[in-house]
Amino acid sequence: MKKSILAVIFLILAMTASSQDNGGEAQSKVKWYTIQEAEKLMNVTHRPLYIDTYTDWCIWCKRMDTNTFTNDIIAEILNKSFYPVKFNAEGKDDITFMGKKFVNDGKFGNAHQLAVALLKGQLSYPTTVIFNVENGKVTLDPIAGYLEPKQLEVLLAFFAEKAYNTKSFDDFRKDFVSRIK
DSSP states (O other): OHHHHHHHHHHHHHHHHHHHHHOOTTOOOSOOBOHHHHHHHHHHSOOOEEEEEEOTTOHHHHHIIIIITTOHHHHHHHHHHSEEEEEETTOOSOEEETTEEEOOOSTTTTOOHHHHHHTTTOOOSSEEEEEEEETTEEEEEEEESOOOHHHHHHHHHHHHTTGGGTSOHHHHHHHOOOOOO
């Protein structure tokens, strides 16, 4: 009896420590939008879209959810300077975005037409996409691969501060001071 009580206490303590370590996988601090919601918001108050292009089977996508999007600083930057979108690249719903209808018709395997367009045909997951409309010009910057919080922080800061108007990303990164410990 004592052993089973101790085992339960140990299990509860281990679960509590685990959820504190990773921020709780389901406890993302980012306010995620659908791509249609973000497009409407972008037309009212200009901010670029941050699009997390993922699939349900992608282990690295799940790691970004657990390790990167639960970071307080990452969530703060995304929520303040972007309209964050989580987009399932293999979703089945029809989507109208920027006046064009996109479907998942099987022509690209399991990939949705919008994923193909956003990723410029380079289907790799996860892929971060910064979508910006500024002065009538659309820019689309897909960055493939898993990003640790510090890696994503410098990328987000580059776009949030509009540093791309005055310097290259490499120059910006050299001078960047991370707030993530």
